Amino acid sequence: MANTFSLILVIVTLVTGLVWTLEKLVWGKKRQQKVADVEAQTNGIDDAVAAKVAQQPWWIENSVSIFPVIAFVLVLRSFIFEPFQIPSGSMMPTLLVGDFILVEKYAYGIKDPVWRTQLVETGKPERGDTVVFKYPPQPNIDYIKRVVGMPGDTVRYSSDKEVCIQPKGERSCTPVKLSNVVESEFIQNGIPLVQLDEQLSEQGHQILINPLRRDRVEAYQPRGGVNEWIVPQGQYFVMGDNRDNSADSRYWGFVPEANLVGKAVAIWISFEFERSADSVLPAWIPTGVRFNRIGGLH
Structure with missing residues (x-):
């Protein structure tokens, strides 16, 4: 579309x-x-x-x-910039359903708007960036996730739901630092999610974990049951911040550099869509504005 x-x-x-x-x-x-x-x-x-x-x-x-x-x-x-709407909760708590974000189109290269051929190289994604990209299995769909693995990295995701990264050329895998474990305000299927601070980059960000949900290791791609990925050159390993409710690189593979659309940099407006089951309003009509969410992303 x-x-x-x-x-x-x-x-x-x-x-x-x-x-x-x-x-x-x-x-x-x-x-x-x-x-x-x-x-x-x-x-x-x-x-x-x-x-x-x-x-x-x-x-x-x-x-x-x-x-x-x-x-x-x-x-x-x-x-320069393109607006996108967040349709799902895979990037909670960073991004919520109803957030409208601005994506910096020139962050990873200036491309023609139709065939997406790169015209000018302006930069590369960095670990921890929140990126919008063309979903590799179906490129007409835009996805948004966080860059976890860089080209050449070996990425592991343990049964304890911790990310471990071994950059190319290094001998050991370094666990990504987690801190400030608290019960979040978000509930999924009646279970309160756990919120943690994750330190992929200098600035850091927050992630959500469902403490009672087992990761679907058997569905991992390209090797079912294997929780280790070696990121090819020119591609990236991405994950959602809502780790147990995200279809990401664990399940469908890597993001080629050519699929990158841009870097998510800000929320310019955020709508609520909360209403009772007996409400007569159509589901697409907002019920409120979350002014406190307007601003830059990290």
Whole structure:
């Protein structure tokens, strides 16, 4: 859907841009010359007649009006920032359902908006980044997860739900630091989740663990039952912050660099959708705004 919208946006921009250019360079000048010719033949015409002769056809007028707006939207959305809505709880507590985020499109390279060919290299993901990417098994879907494993890393995820990372060239696996274990406000299937601080990067972030749920090791990819992954070059191992409620690299594999869309940097608005079972309002209508969630991400 996102690629279809990008293609439509590019086509509309090209068409209106062509009309805008022809109007400025050709058609507008022809109409002005027509006004001048009429004035020369009639020894002058009043303003109403001149305006009627010089009037733009409706389709030219509309194209000239919307082209600057459409072009601005195209540049902003394709190369600078793009808004995304969080549809699931896989990144709780960092991101909640109803959060609307801004994704920095130029963080990992400037790409054309349709075929996503990289035009300019601007940077690479860092461990701990929250990234939006094209879901590898189905690239028309956008996913959001956190980068855990870098190219060349060996990543292990223990039965105690702890991440251990062995960077390329190092001999030992270093457990990711966890601290501040508390019971969270989030409940899933009647079970309160445990919240911890995880230190993948200097800034750190929070994750959620279901203490009573066993990880589905048998569903791991590419080797069922094996909790170790060696990250190929040019690819990344990603996980959701809500570790027991996230379909991530453990279950479908690595994220190629070409699939990266950008880095999630901020929440610009956050809506609540909490309502009673007997509410007559459609599910998509917000019930409130979480102003306290607006701001930068980490």
